[in-house]
Amino acid sequence: MLFVQLIQANLTTRILGREITYYPFTDSTNADLWELLAEGDAVPGQVVVTDHQKAGRGRQGRTWFAAPDLGLPFSVLIRPQLPADRLGLLSLAAGVAVVDALAAMAVATKLKWPNDIVVEQGKLGGILAESRTVSGQQMVVLGVGLNVNEQPADFPRELEAVSSARIVVGTPLQRELLLAGVLNRLEQLLDAGVDDVPQLWQERCAHLDAEVRFQGAEGPARGRFLGVDASGRATIEVDGQAIPVSAGDLDWSSL
Ligand code: BTN
Numbered sequence: 001m002l003f004v005q006l007i008q009a010n011l012t013t014r015i016l017g018r019e020i021t022y023y024p025f026t027d028s029t030n031a032d033l034w035e036l037l038a039e040g041d042a043v044p045g046q047v048v049v050t051d052h053q054k055a056g057r058g059r060q061g062r063t064w065f066a067a068p069d070l071g072l073p074f075s076v077l078i079r080p081q082l083p084a085d086r087l088g089l090l091s092l093a094a095g096v097a098v099v100d101a102l103a104a105m106a107v108a109t110k111l112k113w114p115n116d117i118v119v120e121q122g123k124l125g126g127i128l129a130e131s132r133t134v135s136g137q138q139m140v141v142l143g144v145g146l147n148v149n150e151q152p153a154d155f156p157r158e159l160e161a162v163s164s165a166r167i168v169v170g171t172p173l174q175r176e177l178l179l180a181g182v183l184n185r186l187e188q189l190l191d192a193g194v195d196d197v198p199q200l201w202q203e204r205c206a207h208l209d210a211e212v213r214f215q216g217a218e219g220p221a222r223g224r225f226l227g228v229d230a231s232g233r234a235t236i237e238v239d240g241q242a243i244p245v246s247a248g249d250l251d252w253s254s255l
Helices: 004-009 029-038 088-104 165-169 175-191 197-203
Strands: 020-026 047-053 072-078 110-112 116-119 122-134 137-146 211-216 219-228 234-238 241-245
Touching: 004 020, 004 175, 020 029, 029 047, 029 072, 029 122, 029 137, 047 175, 072 175, 088 110, 088 116, 088 122, 088 137, 088 175, 088 197, 137 175, 197 219, 211 234, 211 241
Parallel strands: 020 047
Antiparallel strands: 047 072, 072 137, 110 116, 116 122, 122 137, 211 219, 219 234, 234 241
16 A cells, blocks of 8 residues: 655655545546546646556557556646647656666666666566646646566566566565655756756667667668657667657667
8 A cells, every 4th residue: 555645755846746646446547637637636746646557558559557556657747838849858757757766766777768667677667648738728647657566476477578676676665755756856857947858868778879670650660779859759860861750669679
């Protein structure tokens, strides 16, 4: 069971996590936050967190598995002060915040574009950013799913290349401290105006300069991953030309 008081006792933020809604179980914390907002019950910085997310939404229409009481699925509501073409930086900032918060708890992870948290054995976390205009105001829900205290047997067999913080370090982590750490770091990055986020993201990238396979405009393509641009798009060098890629998956491990 997650304790909201313990999360809040470890916050250094002004906005993020000052309001936290905890559900023992729910379908999707992203869906919950949009619902709260529609009902007028959510403020910027609001967090929804659960111990048991039963129908987590993943990127590209996929689902997100979270082991009851072991993982950390949560969402945070952002009222961005950014032009629409830079909103992608918010999800990259969340990735940087997660990697840094895990590092502060001695768990070394990296980022895989667009925003997977990875270790050598596989994926440890993912981020789903959803953006909508509500009453004329642009709002973003950043949904973060982290595998924290799972052992290998806690994952469904069909999930391949998956890991958790506990598998990496060998001991369980206090999920409340991890959530507070992510919110603290994320607010710092947002307060700084996100201009530094592309550079910070690249420094934590698992495949900078590597040959990658990705979904290009005309189907699968290969190239060298050069980094992310000021809008958060990937820049990939194909046949000597740097091309921006704004969505999709990439793979570099089995080339
Ligand atoms: C991915 O596909 O890698 C992104 C997964 C994001 C999952 C998180 S868990 C908390 C939040 N609520 C959801 O329904 N999804 C996100």
